Amino acid sequence: MSDPREKELQTLAGASRPDPRSIAACRIEARIPADGRLYRATDQSLGKTVVVKLMKPPFDDDPAQVERFLAFGGALAGLTSPHVVPVLRAGKDGPTPYVIFDFIDGEDLETALKRERSFVPQAGLRVVLDAAAGLEAAQRRGVLHGDVRPRHLLRARGEIKVTGFGLSPPVRTAQGRVLQCHPGYVAPEIVAGQAADHRADQYALGCTLFELLAGRPPYGTASGDALLACHLHETFPSLRALAPQTPADLEAFLARMVAREPEKRFPTWATLLQVGAALLPRLRHLQSSAPALIVEEGRQQGQRFELVEGDTVIGRVVGEGIALDDARVSRRHAVVRREGEAVEILDQGSRNGLRVNGLEASSRLLVHGDRVTVGDTVLRLELAGATTVPPAADGRVVQSPVRGAFGEAEIARPPARQAQVSTLSQGSPTPERQALLCRLAALFAARVHQPELLRRDVVGIVAEVLKADHHLLVRMHDGRPVFEASSAHEAQLLSGTLPAMERALPGQLSLLTSVRVNLDDRWSVLLAPVIERGQTRALALLVKRIGRFDAEALTLLEAAAALLALRAESTG
Numbered sequence: 001m002s003d004p005r006e007k008e009l010q011t012l013a014g015a016s017r018p019d020p021r022s023i024a025a026c027r028i029e030a031r032i033p034a035d036g037r038l039y040r041a042t043d044q045s046l047g048k049t050v051v052v053k054l055m056k057p058p059f060d061d062d063p064a065q066v067e068r069f070l071a072f073g074g075a076l077a078g079l080t081s082p083h084v085v086p087v088l089r090a091g092k093d094g095p096t097p098y099v100i101f102d103f104i105d106g107e108d109l110e111t112a113l114k115r116e117r118s119f120v121p122q123a124g125l126r127v128v129l130d131a132a133a134g135l136e137a138a139q140r141r142g143v144l145h146g147d148v149r150p151r152h153l154l155r156a157r158g159e160i161k162v163t164g165f166g167l168s169p170p171v172r173t174a175q176g177r178v179l180q181c182h183p184g185y186v187a188p189e190i191v192a193g194q195a196a197d198h199r200a201d202q203y204a205l206g207c208t209l210f211e212l213l214a215g216r217p218p219y220g221t222a223s224g225d226a227l228l229a230c231h232l233h234e235t236f237p238s239l240r241a242l243a244p245q246t247p248a249d250l251e252a253f254l255a256r257m258v259a260r261e262p263e264k265r266f267p268t269w270a271t272l273l274q275v276g277a278a279l280l281p282r283l284r285h286l287q288s289s290a291p292a293l294i295v296e297e298g299r300q301q302g303q304r305f306e307l308v309e310g311d312t313v314i315g316r317v318v319g320e321g322i323a324l325d326d327a328r329v330s331r332r333h334a335v336v337r338r339e340g341e342a343v344e345i346l347d348q349g350s351r352n353g354l355r356v357n358g359l360e361a362s363s364r365l366l367v368h369g370d371r372v373t374v375g376d377t378v379l380r381l382e383l384a385g386a387t388t389v390p391p392a393a394d395g396r397v398v399q400s401p402v403r404g405a406f407g408e409a410e411i412a413r414p415p416a417r418q419a420q421v422s423t424l425s426q427g428s429p430t431p432e433r434q435a436l437l438c439r440l441a442a443l444f445a446a447r448v449h450q451p452e453l454l455r456r457d458v459v460g461i462v463a464e465v466l467k468a469d470h471h472l473l474v475r476m477h478d479g480r481p482v483f484e485a486s487s488a489h490e491a492q493l494l495s496g497t498l499p500a501m502e503r504a505l506p507g508q509l510s511l512l513t514s515v516r517v518n519l520d521d522r523w524s525v526l527l528a529p530v531i532e533r534g535q536t537r538a539l540a541l542l543v544k545r546i547g548r549f550d551a552e553a554l555t556l557l558e559a560a561a562a563l564l565a566l567r568a569e570s571t572g
Helices: 006-012 063-076 109-116 121-140 198-214 224-233 248-257 269-286 421-425 431-446 451-465 488-504 551-571
Strands: 026-032 037-043 048-054 087-093 096-102 153-156 159-162 292-297 304-306 310-315 332-339 342-347 354-356 363-366 371-374 377-382 411-413 470-477 510-516 522-532 535-544
Touching: 026 048, 063 087, 063 096, 109 153, 109 198, 121 153, 121 159, 121 198, 121 248, 121 269, 198 248, 198 269, 248 269, 332 371, 342 354, 411 551, 431 451, 431 551, 451 470, 451 535, 451 551, 470 488, 488 510, 488 522, 488 535, 510 551, 522 551, 535 551
Parallel strands: none
Antiparallel strands: 026 037, 037 048, 048 096, 087 096, 153 159, 292 304, 292 377, 310 332, 332 342, 342 363, 354 371, 371 377, 411 510, 470 535, 510 522, 522 535
16 A cells, blocks of 8 residues: 555655655655755654755755755754754765754744734844844854845744754856855845855844834845845845834844944844843834834835824825825825724725725725725735734624735634533524534534544534535644645635635634635635634634625534534543
8 A cells, every 4th residue: 555645745746856755764744845855754763743854956966065064954963042943963864965953833934924014123123132042052053044034033932943054055146146045135245255254144134124124125026136236235225214113223223233344233143132132122112003004015015104193195295195106096096094093095086096905995994904905006004913803892793803805894703702612502492503402412422532533523514504515624733724625626615715714823713704716706704713622623614605604603613613622621
C-alpha cells in the first residue's frame, strides 16, 4: 500500500527537486510555503514536531553556498535566547545539507501585515526591541543575520523570535548582482560592495520597522536593481508622511537606525535597546489612534489620513481635507463625517460616483474594514481597537466591524456571547429543536470514543435540520485551518467561504454572513468554531444557496458546538 502522504507531497513538491520522505531521522509531513525548501516534520529521535530547512536548487550544488549554509546552522545550534528560533542541529544526510529548528507555533510578520496592514507605534517598537535582543544574542556567537525582514520575524505568544540567519538563497537581479538578502531591506554599504557588520542588520531592522508602521516597505516593490539604487542614493522616505500618528521621537529613533553611513547608526545592539526601552513607555498613549482612512490601492498606497471630528472633504484640492492624486476623483468628491467613533461618507455629486465594498452608494455609515472607492483609489477605514466584535449590552447579535468587502451585512458574536447548550432546550419546543435533540442524543451514545467522526456527524445533523445545501467540517491543526477538499465542488466551497473563515478565526467568532462565490451566486454562510478544552478543533460550516440563515440558526449551530465541547470534557 502506498504512503497516504505521497499524493500530498507530490502536489507540494517543487518542479526541480522532489520533496524528500525523511531527513536525518525526521519524517517529513508537509511543505511550509517559504523561500527555499522548508518542511514540517516529526523528529523520531526526539519525538516532537520540528522544522527542516533544505537548500534551494541550484545552490545546493555550490560547495561555497553549502559550507555557508551549514556554518550558520552549526554556529546557532544550542543558542538559548527567547528571541531566536532554536536550531537543534545542522549537517548532511548523504549529499543533502539540512538545518533542523524547533517548531514554533506562530505567524511571521509578513503574513501578519497582509491581514493587519500596519502596527500601532508601540507594537512596532516592541517588535524591534525583541528582534534586536535576538540579533544581539546571535552576534555574541559571531553570527550576523544578513536578511532581516518581516518574513524572518515570528510572532508567538506575544514575543518575537528571529529566524532565517544566513539561510536565505542568493538573489540575482536583472543587472547580474547577486545578494544574500532581499533587495528591499539591504544596507547601502552592501550595495556599494563594502564590508558590512551588525549595523547592516540594524539598517534592515529599521526598514522592517518602517514597513510595520507605514504598511509598505520604504521603497515599495520596485525591481531589485531599482531598490538597490534607492537604498544607495535616495533619501530615506519620511515615516510621518505615510503614518502621521508617528511621534517625532520615534521617527528620530528610526532615522538613526537607517542612517546611510553605518557610523551614524547605533554603535551596538545594547545602545539601541537602551534608547528604545526608554522610548517605549512614551508610546503607550498611542495604542488607540483616531479613526483613519488608509489608501489601499492608488498612487498614494499606504498613506494614512486620520479623521478629525466633523466633516473632512475627499477630493483633489491640496490643503483641503484628503487630497488624492487621482484624475478620476472630482475636486470635491465626497465628505467623511465623523461623530465620535461613528463615521459616515456622503457623495457630493461627483462625476464618477462612490462605491462602498464594491456597491454604489450615495451615503453610507461605515464600519471597521469597509473599503471606499473614489475614482481609481481605494481607501480602507480603520477604527481603533476594532479587532473583535464589541459585545452588545443586552446580548443581542451585533453587526461585525470586521466584515469583508462583499457589500452585504454580516452578524457575528464573540465567544463570550455564543450560545450555550441550554439554548437547545430553551424557548418553545419547535419541531426543529426536538428533532435535533433526539438525533444528537442517539449520536452521542453511539460515538463515545470517536471524536472526529462525532464532530462530522453532529454538523451533518445540524445542516439537515436547518435545510443547508452544503456543509463542511474544516479540521484545525496548530491553530490553523486545514483546507482539504475531496472534490472540485468542495474546493469551490472552501475558496468562496475562505474570507469568512479568515475573519472568524482571530477572535473565534461565530459568523452569519453572505459571500460572493462566483458571478452568479451569493451564498449565505453559517460558521461556528468547535472549541474543546480551550482549543479550536474545527470550524463547522453550513451553506445555503437560496435565501438566508437567520440568527436562530446561528444559535442552534453554536449550541451544538458547545455540546461537543462538554462531551469532550466528560470523556477526556
